[in-house]
Amino acid sequence: MGMLHVKVWRGTEQGEFQAFEVPRLESQTVLDVVTYIQRKCDASLAYRFACRVGVCGSCAMSVNGQARWTCRTHVSKVAAEDRLEIAPLRNLPVVRDLVTDMREFFDKWARARGQFQGGKRRTDDFARVAPDSRERQQVDAGIECIGCGVCYSACDVVTWNRDYLGPAALNRAWTLVNDVRDVSRKERLAAVAGDAGCHACHTHMNCTERCPKQISPTAAIAGLKRMALAAAVKGEI
Amino acid sequence: MNTRSQVLLWGAQRVSAMVLALCVVIHLVTIIYAVRNGLSAAEILGRTRGNAGWLAFYTVFVAAVAIHAPIGLRGILAESIGWRGRSADIFVLAIAMSLATWGWRAVYAVFV
Amino acid sequence: MKNDFRARNHPAYWAFVVHRVSGLLLTLFLPLHFWALGQALHGEARFDGFLRWTEQPLVKFAETALVLLLAAHMAGGVRLLMLEFLAWRDWQRSLLAIASGASIAVGLAFLLNVV
Numbered sequence: 001m002g003m004l005h006v007k008v009w010r011g012t013e014q015g016e017f018q019a020f021e022v023p024r025l026e027s028q029t030v031l032d033v034v035t036y037i038q039r040k041c042d043a044s045l046a047y048r049f050a051c052r053v054g055v056c057g058s059c060a061m062s063v064n065g066q067a068r069w070t071c072r073t074h075v076s077k078v079a080a081e082d083r084l085e086i087a088p089l090r091n092l093p094v095v096r097d098l099v100t101d102m103r104e105f106f107d108k109w110a111r112a113r114g115q116f117q118g119g120k121r122r123t124d125d126f127a128r129v130a131p132d133s134r135e136r137q138q139v140d141a142g143i144e145c146i147g148c149g150v151c152y153s154a155c156d157v158v159t160w161n162r163d164y165l166g167p168a169a170l171n172r173a174w175t176l177v178n179d180v181r182d183v184s185r186k187e188r189l190a191a192v193a194g195d196a197g198c199h200a201c202h203t204h205m206n207c208t209e210r211c212p213k214q215i216s217p218t219a220a221i222a223g224l225k226r227m228a229l230a231a232a233v234k235g236e237i
Numbered sequence: 238m239n240t241r242s243q244v245l246l247w248g249a250q251r252v253s254a255m256v257l258a259l260c261v262v263i264h265l266v267t268i269i270y271a272v273r274n275g276l277s278a279a280e281i282l283g284r285t286r287g288n289a290g291w292l293a294f295y296t297v298f299v300a301a302v303a304i305h306a307p308i309g310l311r312g313i314l315a316e317s318i319g320w321r322g323r324s325a326d327i328f329v330l331a332i333a334m335s336l337a338t339w340g341w342r343a344v345y346a347v348f349v
Numbered sequence: 350m351k352n353d354f355r356a357r358n359h360p361a362y363w364a365f366v367v368h369r370v371s372g373l374l375l376t377l378f379l380p381l382h383f384w385a386l387g388q389a390l391h392g393e394a395r396f397d398g399f400l401r402w403t404e405q406p407l408v409k410f411a412e413t414a415l416v417l418l419l420a421a422h423m424a425g426g427v428r429l430l431m432l433e434f435l436a437w438r439d440w441q442r443s444l445l446a447i448a449s450g451a452s453i454a455v456g457l458a459f460l461l462n463v464v
Contacts (some may be wrong), residue, residue, distance in 0.1 A: 065355025090352050160316035194243035205361035222433045232244035254426050272463045278397040306376040343386035347355040
C-alpha cells in the first residue's frame with residue numbers, strides 16, 4: 001500500500017517537525033502511525049494514549065492542522081496524498097513532543113463548578129427523572145463528553161482570552177444546571193457567566209465542528225447565556 | 238466590572254441588536270427607495286423636516302447603535318489587542334456617548 | 350501553539366469573520382455618516398454640495414460596499430440571535446445560506462437603483 005510521509009512535532013513550545021516514513025496499512029489509525037514511529041523509528045517520541053477505542057479521551061492531537069481523537073481517526077480520512085502532520089493540541093502548554101499539559105483544561109472544569117452537588121442523603125428515596133423531560137434531554141445531548149480537549153484546542157476564544165473557561169467546561173456546567181437533583185445551580189451560573197465565561201463565546205462553532213462525540217458545546221453555551229442573563233436580570237448573580 | 242454587569246452588557250447588546258434588526262430593514266428599504274433618482278437635499282429634507290415619526294424612529298435607531306457598536310468594540314479591543322479592564326471600559330463608554338451625541342445631532346439636523 | 354487557517358476553514362467561522370469585519374467597518378463609518386447629515390445644519394446648499402460630491406463612481410462603489418456590509422451584518426446578526434435565543438438543532442447551515450442570500454440581494458437592489 002505504499003508509504004506515508006509523516007511530520008511529527010518534536011520539542012516543547014519551541015521545536016520543529018521531524019519527518020518519518022511509515023508503511024501504509026489497511027484500516028490504519030493516526031494513533032497506529034504514532035505508535036509505529038515510537039516503536040520502530042524513534043523510541044524517545046513522547047505521546048499519550050490509553051484505551052485506543054475512543055473512551056478515555058487521552059490521545060487527542062492536532063492532525064493536519066485540526067484537533068482530532070487519533071485512536072478513531074482513520075488515516076484514509078485525513079491523509080490527503082499520504083501526508084500527515086501530527087502536532088500537540090493547541091491552546092495548551094506542550095510538555096514534550098505530542099504531550100500537552102492538560103491542567104488548565106481540567107482546572108477550568110472545577111472553576112465552572114463541574115461537580116455534581118446533590119441535596120439528598122442515602123436514606124432518602126430515589127430522585128425520579130423522566131427520560132423524556134426537557135431537562136433530561138438537554139443533559140443527554142451533552143453528557144457523552146470524554147474530556148479529550150479537542151474543543152478546547154479548536155476554540156479561538158480560548159486563544160484570545162486565557163481566562164475563558166472553554167467549551168468542555170461550559171458544556172459540563174450546562175449538563176449540571178439541567179440536572180434537577182443538583183442544588184448549586186445559582187453558584188454555578190455565577191461561575192460560568194460573563195466575560196471569562198459563556199458570554200465570551202462568539203458562536204464560531206469550532207468546538208461543534210470538531211467534537212468527536214458530535215456534541216454541540218455551542219448549543220450548551222447558548223443555553224447558559226440565556227439562563228445566566230435571566231439570573232442577572234433578576235439579580236440572582 | 239463585576240460579573241452581573243458583564244452579563245447585562247451582553248444582554249444589552251442582544252436587545253439592541255433586536256431593535257436594530259428592525260431599524261436596519263426599514264433603513265435599507267428607505268435607502269434603496271431614496272437613491273432611485275439620485276440624492277438631493279430637497280428630497281431628503283422634504284421627507285424628514287418636521288416629520289415626528291421619522292424623528293422618533295431615528296432617535297431610537299441612534300440610541301440602539303450607540304449601545305450596540307461600543308459593546309462589540311469592547312470585545313474586539315479585548316480579543317485583538319488585549320486591552321481590557323477599567324481603562325478600556327471608560328474608552329468604550331466615551332465612544333458610546335460620542336456616537337449618541339453625534340447621531341442625535343445628525344437626526345436633529347435633518348429634522349429642523 | 351496556535352491554530353492556523355486549517356482549523357478555521359468552515360462556514361460558521363467565515364460567518365464570524367464577515368460579522369466582525371463588517372461590524373468594525375460600519376462603526377468606523379458612523380462618524381462620517383453623522384457628519385454628512387450634520388451638514389444640513391449649515392443650510393440646504395451646503396448639504397446639496399456634499400450630496401453632489403457623492404455622485405462620483407468611486408463614492409457610489411463605496412456606498413454599495415457599505416450597504417452590503419450593513420445587510421450582511423444584519424442578516425448574520427439575526428442568525429446569531431436565532432442560534433443564541435431559540436432552541437436549536439440542525440438548521441444552522443440553512444440559516445447561513447439564507448443570511449448570505451439576503452445580504453447579496455440587498456446589495457444588488459441598491460446597486461441597480463443607484464446606477
